[in-house]
Amino acid sequence: MGLSEHIVMRELDIPDIADFEVYRRHGGWEAYRYALTEKTPADIVQMVKESGLRGRGGAGFPTGIKWGFLPKGVYPRYLLCNCDESEPGTFNNHQIIDKNPHQLIEGVALSAYAIEANVAYIYMRGEFAAAARTLERAIAQAYAAGFLGKKILGTDFDLDIYVHRGAGAYICGEETALMESLEGKIGQPRLKPPFPAVAGLYGKPTIINNVETLANVPRIVEKGVAWYRSHGTEKSPGTKCFSLSGHVNRPGNYELPFGVPLRELIESPEYGGGMKGGRPVKIIIPGGASAPWLTAEHLDVPLDYESVAAAGSMLGSGAVIVLNDTVSAPHVAYKMDEFFKHESCGKCTPCREGTHWLVRVLHRMVEEGHATTADIDTLHSIYRQMAGNCFCLLGESAVMPIKSALQLFPHEFEALVKQSSHRNGHHIPLMAHR
Amino acid sequence: MTLLEIHQAEIEAIIARYASKRSAVLPLLYLAQDTYGYLTDDAIREVAAILALPATDVFEVVGFYTLFYNRPVGTWVLQVCDDVPCCYCGAEELIAALKQTLGISEDETTSDGMFTLQRVKCLAACDRAPVLQANLDYVYDVTPDRVQMLLNDLRARAAEARKRGVSGRFAEDYEFTRDGRLVQIERFSPYRPREFVIEPPAAPASPPSSVAPEADAGLDRSDTRKASPL
Known part of the structure; x- marks a missing residue:
């Protein structure tokens, strides 16, 4: 089940598609011109609602419904585009911007028109420095052509789009932390409610959407709801850019309709091209670091929000990490939780202390080779104290790697304990500091 | 020369993008870091002064984000x-x-x-x-x-x-x-000769200086x- 037509990664193979005029010649900016001159903002919101477009950043929340949460008659409103892509395994936002910045800018502009925002910020992680420059040049071209600025295309619509670079903090991808960071503060999440749609950036109504979500909007407006819904499944319409990485022959971004089986993504010569060296699949992380793990028995799970959830995981950001039998499950859990420990903002205790202790215990077990039976209970106890008690999803996500590893590969933790007692001949007491 | 004297136009353009001056703290810290090589205490205080913020707030930001260096780093x-x-x-x-x-x-x-x-x-x-x-x-x-x-x-x-x-x-x-x-x-070059005619907008807008294509004009x-x- 290939895809005859790409929605998000459209025209990536056209040389210089990042240039305004090349993009324009291939039908780009046309949906925006059409919307501004022939449709009302409410028409566009309705279209996006009917399209069934769901947020691609991880939560899968319907975009049109999110837009509908804006309180009527309260201005100014802000549109924020979340490009703080920093979770292990995710890299499609990066590629969309690098290759086809105008598609994103058109999506941002269209969505800003739909929600009646006159200012939009694209919040990029600080490391996307060259991509930020690509985007800024493209934005300047759109201004020069009169597609951004004041009185756009002779209408009364004004829009400014700015690129704002973060400075290295995964937590700023959390929508309220993103707003804090954009306001010049440290990126710690805010309590919800109030939700951003009611009180967001500078306390004003704000909509935050992911890059991939917004990149879908021009095609929905251009080709219509029915065309869009002809891709994917009924509950997950459209396509998804799966970012495939790990031990596959052809890692990369592959745009597929929702519902393609995991096996096809990994094994098809057009996509993953099979496992490197023909080794067996051991761990599949189907939706970024925060998704519970799947194993080889799940290879036939269709990749859509509902099916992956039914298999016990989540589709999340569509970042599929596939690891072979050479990796140790405790080590993968250790590396993943080290990521979450590093990125914990420190605001709430379960996350700050929980990730810290998980990494300490795992480091001793995995890297130093000192493991006791009690460590396994300690690990269970730590993640249970974290689950459901963290201020935001970062801490909740940190539970997933260790919980999955303990559930799916308990014998590997027991083996660590066995090796340790063989090696040391006695139990090593838990050290306060390493 | 102070940071403000060296980069006045750029700093003003950055601040103009936001409804609150404080939002400019990350871009200005980047600017200070490039100007001085790393963020000295004085550089951090300078950014605080430009944005009329308590210096502590800016020190906190520098400590939080990993791309800010408050000690010397290599070339x-x-x-x-x-x-x-x-x-x-x-x-x-x-x-x-x-x-x-x-x-x-x-x-x-x-x-x-x-x-x-x-x-x-x-x-x-x-x-x-x-x-x-x-x-x-x-x-x-x-x-x-x-x-x-x-x-x-x-x-x-x-x-x-x-x-x-x-x-x-x-x-x-x-x-x-x-x-x-x-x-x-x-990367694409935005300066290639134009091959296509774009229908002129009713009210042509000029790009704001903050996103001008030649923001890095000094760089060959x-x-x-x-x-x-x-």
């Missing part, structure tokens, strides 16, 4: 992603090769002040592992056998003053060709476009 800051999946795709081997070649450990700077080595978390380029950033320029597919070539290239660029600031304000990305040369990834891009001298 090139090498940041290697060691997350899953990179760590299973050669990142550890790459770090080992860098440590051996440079004779330093993580978070150290070479004695000639040329390189600082850091392990960092996910760089969102998992398909091009092992990957690193040199002053936020991506370099993809850096296998250990390519380390020496990369370091030579970075040294040569520093000698020719083609080093860009550590904050990535003028960043470009690099990759290795099939035959193993290190080349800059071609012609030489950085060609392949590295290797």
Whole structure:
């Protein structure tokens, strides 16, 4: 089940598609011109609602419904585009911007028109420095052509789009932390409610959407709801850019309709091209670091929000990490939780202390080779104290790697304990500091 | 010269983008970092003064974000992603090769002040592992056998003053060709002759200075476009 037509990664193979005029010649900016001159903002919101477009950043929340949460008659409103892509395994936002910045800018502009925002910020992680420059040049071209600025295309619509670079903090991808960071503060999440749609950036109504979500909007407006819904499944319409990485022959971004089986993504010569060296699949992380793990028995799970959830995981950001039998499950859990420990903002205790202790215990077990039976209970106890008690999803996500590893590969933790007692001949007491 | 005197126009353009001055703190810290090499206490206080913020607030921001350096760093800051999946795709081997070649450990700077080595978390380029950033320029597919070539290239660029600031304000990305040369990834040029006529807007708008295409006017891009001298 290939895809005859790409929605998000459209025209990536056209040389210089990042240039305004090349993009324009291939039908780009046309949906925006059409919307501004022939449709009302409410028409566009309705279209996006009917399209069934769901947020691609991880939560899968319907975009049109999110837009509908804006309180009527309260201005100014802000549109924020979340490009703080920093979770292990995710890299499609990066590629969309690098290759086809105008598609994103058109999506941002269209969505800003739909929600009646006159200012939009694209919040990029600080490391996307060259991509930020690509985007800024493209934005300047759109201004020069009169597609951004004041009185756009002779209408009364004004829009400014700015690129704002973060400075290295995964937590700023959390929508309220993103707003804090954009306001010049440290990126710690805010309590919800109030939700951003009611009180967001500078306390004003704000909509935050992911890059991939917004990149879908021009095609929905251009080709219509029915065309869009002809891709994917009924509950997950459209396509998804799966970012495939790990031990596959052809890692990369592959745009597929929702519902393609995991096996096809990994094994098809057009996509993953099979496992490197023909080794067996051991761990599949189907939706970024925060998704519970799947194993080889799940290879036939269709990749859509509902099916992956039914298999016990989540589709999340569509970042599929596939690891072979050479990796140790405790080590993968250790590396993943080290990521979450590093990125914990420190605001709430379960996350700050929980990730810290998980990494300490795992480091001793995995890297130093000192493991006791009690460590396994300690690990269970730590993640249970974290689950459901963290201020935001970062801490909740940190539970997933260790919980999955303990559930799916308990014998590997027991083996660590066995090796340790063989090696040391006695139990090593838990050290306060390493 | 103070930061404000050196970059007045740019600072004003940055501040004008936001409804609140405070929002300009990250961009101004980047500017200060590139101007002074790293964020000295005085530089941080200067940014605070420009934005009329308590200095403590700006120190807090510098401490929170990993791309701000409040101590001296090398001419090139090498940041290697060691997350899953990179760590299973050669990142550890790459770090080992860098440590051996440079004779330093993580978070150290070479004695000639040329390189600082850091392990960092996910760089969102998992398909091009092992990957690193040199002053936020991506370099993809850096296998250990390519380390020496990369370091030579970075040294040569520093000698020719083609080093860009550590904050990535003028960043470009690099990759290795099939035959193993290190080349800059071609970006589109917005200055090619126009081939298509765009229907003129009713009220032509001029680009705001903050996003003008020649924001990096001082930088000669012609030489950085060609392949590295290797």
